[in-house]
Amino acid sequence: MKFGIVFFPTVGPADKPAQQYFDEALRLVDLAETLGFDHVKIVEHYFFAYGGYSPDPVTFLAAAAGRTRRVRLGTSATIPAFQHPVKLAGKLAMLDNISGGRVDAAFGRAFLPDEFNAFGIPIDESKDRFREGVEAIKRLWSEEDVVFDGQFHQFGPVTLLPRPLQAPHPPVYVTTARSAESCAEAGRAGHHLQTVPNVMSTEELQSRLRVFRSEWAAAGHPPGTEQIQFSYPCVVDEDGGEALRKGRYDDDRNSAAIRVAVASWENTRSEAYPGYEKLVQATKRSHFETKMEQQKLLIGAPDQVRGQLEQIAEWFGDDVTISLGVHSGHLSYESAATTMRLMAEQVIPKLGGGLS
Template sequence: MRFGLTFFPVLGPGEKPASTYYDECLELARLADGAGYEHVQVVEHYFSSYGGYSPDPVTLLTAIAAATDRIRVTTGAVVPAFTHPIKLAGKLAMLDNLSHGRLDVGFGRAFLPEEFAAFGVPMSESRTRFAQGVELCRRLWTERDVVSDHEWAAFGPVSMLPRPYQQPHPPIFVASTTSAESCAAAGRAGHHLQVVPTVTSREGLQDMLATYRQVRRDAGHDEPPRIQIKYTCYLGEDRARVLEQARRWEHNYIEKMTAAVSSWGATRSADYPGYEQLVAKVAKYDFDKSLADNKVLAGTPEEVGDQVATIAEWFGEDVTLSIQFNPGALPLADARAAVRLFAERVAPRFAAATVPVV
């Protein structure tokens, strides 16, 4: 197994200034770089305290790349539907060059109705724009005189500069929350995968990963797949204090997520089947059950190590855990200590934990 950091800001100005949050992310990224973590991943969201401090992952990842030497920088994920493919492909190619080939590109569809409304993008076009956007970025990175006749992104012929540092292009990941269909499409195309266990059962996620792996093999892609699974981790020697923090900041996350997904109570989209149930699912959140189900990592190094071992049994030893150590407004000292403690006491239990991708 390998391990990386993920940054998903679930906080707003009343809890911590944006500049402070970015400074703390940079410090944790530098620490992770020296401690052997594989990647740093950054989300894309807008407007609210549910991710709103991260409207452009590329900007923060560029700063992280400049402040580090080895660790990979990963979008987790950028949203093609919200950015013209020429602009998106160009920004990502620049970051790949600035980082000297340390970029992994995760693409996602987004799912919050307010974000689609603000960009004037119909949710009914989400799936189409996603597939077309990913393919156009790939073509702009690898081809000359690219022409697109898609109504939402018609252009050409154009030849992109700069070309990516990595050839033929940076590794492509597809983010999926609950859709086995999205996982199958990613496998068929030979892309890598980013998933979250939060709103999916263990069995559901196992089925998604099995589908992905099988379809990828059947499509003849020989390169080993890279699968990133995102978790939040609260770690320390004082178990009672760690669990108190975990309960507080996980409820903060649920509070922020509840507000962000509330419009799904009155929204329906064929591109998002079942998402109308999100409000009810989030309302049923139970921290103790989430901890018991290994949807959140919390406890002493030994306890968290046992959780990781169970996750490896469930989902495969080839997966990479992308871990959030600074949820909400958790004090930086606690996040810093957890990053170190995980690297020193948890990761060594897993043979390939600190082996970088080459």
């Protein structure tokens, strides 16, 4: 397993000023570099405490690039539907050069109705806009004199500058929460996969991974080169009881944040998002104890978390990459730093590996 950290803020001005959150997060980036973690990632969301402090992952990752030399820098994910592909391709290519070729580019569809409304984008178009945006960005990265005639965007001939440093382009990931078809499409296209185990059962996720891996192989992509990244909230403390106390508080606040963000699904229906009208009720049924029982959270003393990770490896394979959600903003910087140090020093080495 490889390990990195992912930032998904679920705080707003009443909880913590944005400047303080970013200062703490960037100090944790420094620590990730020092401890040898594989990557740093950050989400894209708007308006709500649920991710709203991160409307532009590239801005944060550019700051992280200037402070580091080794750790990879990932979007988790950025949304093609909300930007022109020429603009997004250019920003990510620029970041790839600034960072010395360390960008991992993950793209997602988004799922919050209020975000689509703000951009004036019909939510029913999300899948088509996602596919078109990723296709256009990859062509802009890897071709010259690009002429693009899509459903939503037409341009060219244009040659993007700067060219990405990584050839033919940065690794492309697809971020999916629920869709089995998205996993299949990612495998066929040779895109890597990011997902969140918290939103589906273990059996559902195992099924999606089988589909992804089989479609990857059937499409003729090099065997064993596919990358799968999981994101897990993570709180580790020498005192397992203290870790549980902190983890419960953090999970309760995270659940409250998403409950507000998905509220508009009560009055929204979309064939592109079957079943999403049930999200509001699902967030009300979300319980910390159940998540712990189902290994949806990495919380406890070092030996407890090591056991949780061994179970995850048994379920999904020991070649997956784990992104640790160490700082949603509700716990202190010191708590997040303790989690990272204990993972690096007491958990990961006992899994039979180590950090770089």
